[in-house]
Amino acid sequence: MPPDEFRAHGHDSVDWAAEFFAHPERWPVQSRNRPGDVRRQLPASPPEGPERMEDILADFRRVIVPGITHWNHPGFLAYFAISGSGPAVLGEFLASALSPNGMVWRASPAVAELDEVVCDWLRQLLGLPPDFRGLLYDYASTATTAALAVAREAVPGLEARELGLAARPGVSALRVYCSEHAHSSVEKAALLLGIGRRNVVKVPAVGGVGGMDAGALARAVAADRRAGHTPVAVVATAGCTPTGAIDPLAAVAALCRREGLWRHVDGAYGFMFGLVPELRGAFAGIELADSIVTNPHKILYCPLECSALFVRRPEAFRSTFSLVPPYLRTDDVGVTNYNDYGPQLSRRFRSLKLWFVLRYFGRRGLVARLREHVRLARLFAGWVEAAGGFELVQLPTLSTLCFRAHPEGVSDGPGLDRFNRLLLEAVNADGDVFLTPTELAGRFAIRLSVGHIRTSEHEVARAWELLRDGCARLAQQLRTGATALSAS
Amino acid sequence: MPPDEFRAHGHDSVDWAAEFFAHPERWPVQSRNRPGDVRRQLPASPPEGPERMEDILADFRRVIVPGITHWNHPGFLAYFAISGSGPAVLGEFLASALSPNGMVWRASPAVAELDEVVCDWLRQLLGLPPDFRGLLYDYASTATTAALAVAREAVPGLEARELGLAARPGVSALRVYCSEHAHSSVEKAALLLGIGRRNVVKVPAVGGVGGMDAGALARAVAADRRAGHTPVAVVATAGCTPTGAIDPLAAVAALCRREGLWRHVDGAYGFMFGLVPELRGAFAGIELADSIVTNPHKILYCPLECSALFVRRPEAFRSTFSLVPPYLRTDDVGVTNYNDYGPQLSRRFRSLKLWFVLRYFGRRGLVARLREHVRLARLFAGWVEAAGGFELVQLPTLSTLCFRAHPEGVSDGPGLDRFNRLLLEAVNADGDVFLTPTELAGRFAIRLSVGHIRTSEHEVARAWELLRDGCARLAQQLRTGATALSAS
Numbered sequence: 001m002p003p004d005e006f007r008a009h010g011h012d013s014v015d016w017a018a019e020f021f022a023h024p025e026r027w028p029v030q031s032r033n034r035p036g037d038v039r040r041q042l043p044a045s046p047p048e049g050p051e052r053m054e055d056i057l058a059d060f061r062r063v064i065v066p067g068i069t070h071w072n073h074p075g076f077l078a079y080f081a082i083s084g085s086g087p088a089v090l091g092e093f094l095a096s097a098l099s100p101n102g103m104v105w106r107a108s109p110a111v112a113e114l115d116e117v118v119c120d121w122l123r124q125l126l127g128l129p130p131d132f133r134g135l136l137y138d139y140a141s142t143a144t145t146a147a148l149a150v151a152r153e154a155v156p157g158l159e160a161r162e163l164g165l166a167a168r169p170g171v172s173a174l175r176v177y178c179s180e181h182a183h184s185s186v187e188k189a190a191l192l193l194g195i196g197r198r199n200v201v202k203v204p205a206v207g208g209v210g211g212m213d214a215g216a217l218a219r220a221v222a223a224d225r226r227a228g229h230t231p232v233a234v235v236a237t238a239g240c241t242p243t244g245a246i247d248p249l250a251a252v253a254a255l256c257r258r259e260g261l262w263r264h265v266d267g268a269y270g271f272m273f274g275l276v277p278e279l280r281g282a283f284a285g286i287e288l289a290d291s292i293v294t295n296p297h298k299i300l301y302c303p304l305e306c307s308a309l310f311v312r313r314p315e316a317f318r319s320t321f322s323l324v325p326p327y328l329r330t331d332d333v334g335v336t337n338y339n340d341y342g343p344q345l346s347r348r349f350r351s352l353k354l355w356f357v358l359r360y361f362g363r364r365g366l367v368a369r370l371r372e373h374v375r376l377a378r379l380f381a382g383w384v385e386a387a388g389g390f391e392l393v394q395l396p397t398l399s400t401l402c403f404r405a406h407p408e409g410v411s412d413g414p415g416l417d418r419f420n421r422l423l424l425e426a427v428n429a430d431g432d433v434f435l436t437p438t439e440l441a442g443r444f445a446i447r448l449s450v451g452h453i454r455t456s457e458h459e460v461a462r463a464w465e466l467l468r469d470g471c472a473r474l475a476q477q478l479r480t481g482a483t484a485l486s487a488s
Numbered sequence: 489m490p491p492d493e494f495r496a497h498g499h500d501s502v503d504w505a506a507e508f509f510a511h512p513e514r515w516p517v518q519s520r521n522r523p524g525d526v527r528r529q530l531p532a533s534p535p536e537g538p539e540r541m542e543d544i545l546a547d548f549r550r551v552i553v554p555g556i557t558h559w560n561h562p563g564f565l566a567y568f569a570i571s572g573s574g575p576a577v578l579g580e581f582l583a584s585a586l587s588p589n590g591m592v593w594r595a596s597p598a599v600a601e602l603d604e605v606v607c608d609w610l611r612q613l614l615g616l617p618p619d620f621r622g623l624l625y626d627y628a629s630t631a632t633t634a635a636l637a638v639a640r641e642a643v644p645g646l647e648a649r650e651l652g653l654a655a656r657p658g659v660s661a662l663r664v665y666c667s668e669h670a671h672s673s674v675e676k677a678a679l680l681l682g683i684g685r686r687n688v689v690k691v692p693a694v695g696g697v698g699g700m701d702a703g704a705l706a707r708a709v710a711a712d713r714r715a716g717h718t719p720v721a722v723v724a725t726a727g728c729t730p731t732g733a734i735d736p737l738a739a740v741a742a743l744c745r746r747e748g749l750w751r752h753v754d755g756a757y758g759f760m761f762g763l764v765p766e767l768r769g770a771f772a773g774i775e776l777a778d779s780i781v782t783n784p785h786k787i788l789y790c791p792l793e794c795s796a797l798f799v800r801r802p803e804a805f806r807s808t809f810s811l812v813p814p815y816l817r818t819d820d821v822g823v824t825n826y827n828d829y830g831p832q833l834s835r836r837f838r839s840l841k842l843w844f845v846l847r848y849f850g851r852r853g854l855v856a857r858l859r860e861h862v863r864l865a866r867l868f869a870g871w872v873e874a875a876g877g878f879e880l881v882q883l884p885t886l887s888t889l890c891f892r893a894h895p896e897g898v899s900d901g902p903g904l905d906r907f908n909r910l911l912l913e914a915v916n917a918d919g920d921v922f923l924t925p926t927e928l929a930g931r932f933a934i935r936l937s938v939g940h941i942r943t944s945e946h947e948v949a950r951a952w953e954l955l956r957d958g959c960a961r962l963a964q965q966l967r968t969g970a971t972a973l974s975a976s
Binding site: 001003004005006007009010011013014015016017018019020021022030031033035036037038039042044045046047048049050051053056057060063064065066067068069070071072079082083084085086087088089090092093094095096097098099100101105106107108109110111113114116117120121122124125138139141142145149152159160161162163164165166167168169171172173174183184185187188190191192193194195196197198199229230241242297303304305320321323324325326327328329332333334335343344345346347348352355356358359360361362363364365436437438439447 | 489491492493494495497498499501502503504505506507508509510518519521523524525526527530532533534535536537538539541544545548551552553554555556557558559560567570571572573574575576577578580581582583584585586587588589593594595596597598599601602604605608609610612613626627629630633637640647648649650651652653654655656657659660661662671672673675676678679680681682683684685686687717718729730785791792793808809811812813814815816817820821822823831832833834835836840843844846847848849850851852853924925926927935
């Protein structure tokens with residue numbers, strides 16, 4: 001593409017994005033597409049000759065954008081938010097214009113060194129001790145897999161890296177422990193690493209919605225030892241996906257130390273709130289971990305992907321993952337070749353957007369925004385608690401909470417689950433906000449998580465208005481027989 | 489960032505990139521940085537308050553850009569090229585402005601469906617039969633790991649996903665086979681999956697530089713069966729990293745069928761040349777594979793990351809990887825939830841840039857560019873062959889070749905290796921081009937790979953000019969005693 005053409009379409013694209021940022025209300029948060037809507041509008045085969053960029057961009061706006069569920073929208077209260085903040089999007093743009101591959105230092109020195117600097121800035125912001133070193137991965141799934149690979153390697157006499165796990169007659173089943181509310185990435189890591197899903201021991205959460213029960217964890221480890229299994233690691237979660245709950249980090253760390261287990265903390269969502277001084281106490285004991293993952297692409301205003309793993313013994317990652325073929329051998333001294341520290345060889349330039357974000361907002365700006373997410377979640381929880389016809393499943397520890405409608409006349413059970421499912425669909429159909437469901441102790445619940453950089457009281461209040469109105473309308477339809485709660 | 493501020497800095501960033509594309513000659517391809525140069529110019533701690541975007545962008549130009557080795561430069565003849573072409577960079581920009589996470593269909597329908605459409609377009613361009621389905625991963629490392637995880641799952645009676653590999657008394661060592669020149673990602677996958685590095689059997693290349701010796705492969709499999717091991721998969725490479733060689737795909741496929749082994753093809757670099765009709769014959773037999781990976785982020789003008797895995801039995805990937813926690817459960821029918829098909833949960837919107845590229849250039853435009861890469865590599869090989877004082881290690885199969893200087897009076901051995909190392913350093917120090925070393929049969933070689941979208945005869949000729957001049961100068965220095973070839 002000639003540079004002048006790139007300039008013109010680049011300016012148009014920037015203008016489109018600026019308009020999208022200025023007027024999110026013009027787009028429904030959740031896409032209204034039905035399955036196949038995008039596919040049906042596109043040709044079945046690629047074009048033979050070139051097409052004009054104007055036409056391609058027009059199709060982007062016409063076909064693609066309506067099929068996007070807008071994560072980068074202040075009304076996004078679903079899953080865990082991802083914000084493409086202004087500085088981060090500019091960082092991504094410049095990184096892709098340069099297109100470096102930071103696989104080894106020499107392949108782009110600035111990529112390796114900015115990773116290092118920015119990770120250490122983030123470590124300081126999170127209040128972690130200086131013996132933690134940060135490694136940037138793509139997703140927390142990869143970071144947790146890497147940590148558990150290193151934990152597996154630390155099992156005495158195993159040598160999984162070299163010998164593998166099969167055909168090792170003396171080796172017993174490797175066991176990993178986590179909360180019943182831990183992220184599915186723990187099971188995926190166990191599956192990948194040859195540990196096996198069934199060797200991930202799910203420890204009950206206190207009261208079904210709180211942190212992992214430390215006593216139950218200790219009993220599970222003891223029972224496994226008696227059964228001849230090999231406990232390897234505990235994954236504590238700081239901010240569980242369904243509830244936002246934080247596992248008892250200090251108790252888990254103490255148990256791990258006694259038992260010689262790897263202490264990994266999945267703080268992908270939650271630990272970023274460690275930036276906020278008055279919230280730091282909730283993470284007491286996290287500094288005793290062997291590895292901690294937290295995602296700038298969740299609650300630090302970066303688009304996908306950028307996940308930071310803080311580790312105490314980077315050399316253990318290097319000895320688990322390093323393979324240096326001749327075409328990657330370099331003799332540079334005092335540098336880090338980051339492909340030696342994880343499963344993938346190639347590496348995007350992830351730190352540029354994070355550097356832009358940390359500088360553009362500064363510590364104070366980030367703390368203020370994170371604090372506001374928590375304030376909004378607590379405000380919403382207060383509304384739910386105060387209202388009739390709703391029940392709060394749990395108070396928000398951070399910025400995530402679960403609740404359900406419980407109107408008079410609908411008894412607890414499948415009927416109430418269905419009522420809430422219909423309510424959630426009605427709220428999301430409006431387009432101003434997007435919330436997602438979860439299940440706690442086998443019961444359907446509505447989940448709200450605040451984390452988009454531009455979410456304000458306006459969106460949270462709108463969600464509450466839609467919920468109350470939807471609840472009243474559904475209850476009315478039930479009374480008139482227009483809706484039934486029998487299984488669909 | 490207020491939309492107007494975003495617009496202004498966005499335009500400035502686009503203009504900077506357009507200037508970079510227009511005048512690559514202003515930047516040396518290989519960064520001249522020494523270890524620590526970037527780190528030393530940055531503060532040790534993050535800023536307390538916000539900084540101005542102007543200042544951040546100025547630092548980007550002043551501190552970061554000189555530390556970038558310019559992959560997106562026509563003089564980049566190193567590793568395997570990655571091009572951030574104009575349409576792809578615009579696609580990345582828009583994807584990051586939207587910041588969707590395509591983990592499940594509902595989380596952004598257009599992400600899932602565009603992935604599907606674009607993968608099928610690419611399948612058609614590559615001439616693969618319609619029973620192949622494409623899955624987009626980040627890197628070939630991940631795609632190969634996913635394929636080998638599925639291969640491991642296909643071993644009868646193993647149930648690695650559920651039970652893991654340890655403590656399975658009846659299970660013998662799992663074995664994976666590949667060329668001695670296969671990519672390090674095969675070993676990394678084996679390491680991750682609990683197969684173990686030592687169970688990756690490296691099969692000799694024909695003549696030390698060609699494709700895998702199919703007879704040696706058959707013998708290795710037979711020997712392993714006699715030893716009681718369990719052969720699982722063969723990874724054939726279509727475009728080996730050191731040499732660009734293509735393994736005998738049909739022979740490997742036939743053996744795998746006979747032996748019941750998974751047939752994976754690593755065509756991360758090479759198979760993209762399957763778009764060129766007259767080169768397709770080199771890949772005969774690839775259509776018999778169970779899985780084939782090829783990277784749009786290498787030779788299809790997309791920046792990192794976008795790696796396409798074509799598979800015959802997508803349901804095997806689903807049954808290996810699918811885990812559906814309650815917060816991801818959806819009841820959409822006729823859709824694909826792509827997180828069910830691989831190790832990671834979150835998914836960047838990778839297909840947008842690829843869609844832009846396929847449309848902007850069209851099939852004809854892509855074929856013409858790929859053909860030109862091959863023409864340039866062959867042209868260069870011809871110069872090397874015709875010149876005195878150089879030897880071609882192997883003819884380029886695709887667009888990659890290895891050669892070395894061999895001036896009169898320097899005998900083969902460590903001295904010649906050192907001569908070539910010094911020559912390569914001198915060529916790269918100039919800044920117009922960047923080439924990388926490799927090692928073949930224990931001997932140092934210079935490697936040149938053409939794959940950047942804007943590389944023309946100009947850059948290849950300049951590389952040759954620098955090599956000849958450098959060689960003459962070094963030879964002269966040797967004669968005068970200004971340089972010695974004893975070990976450094």
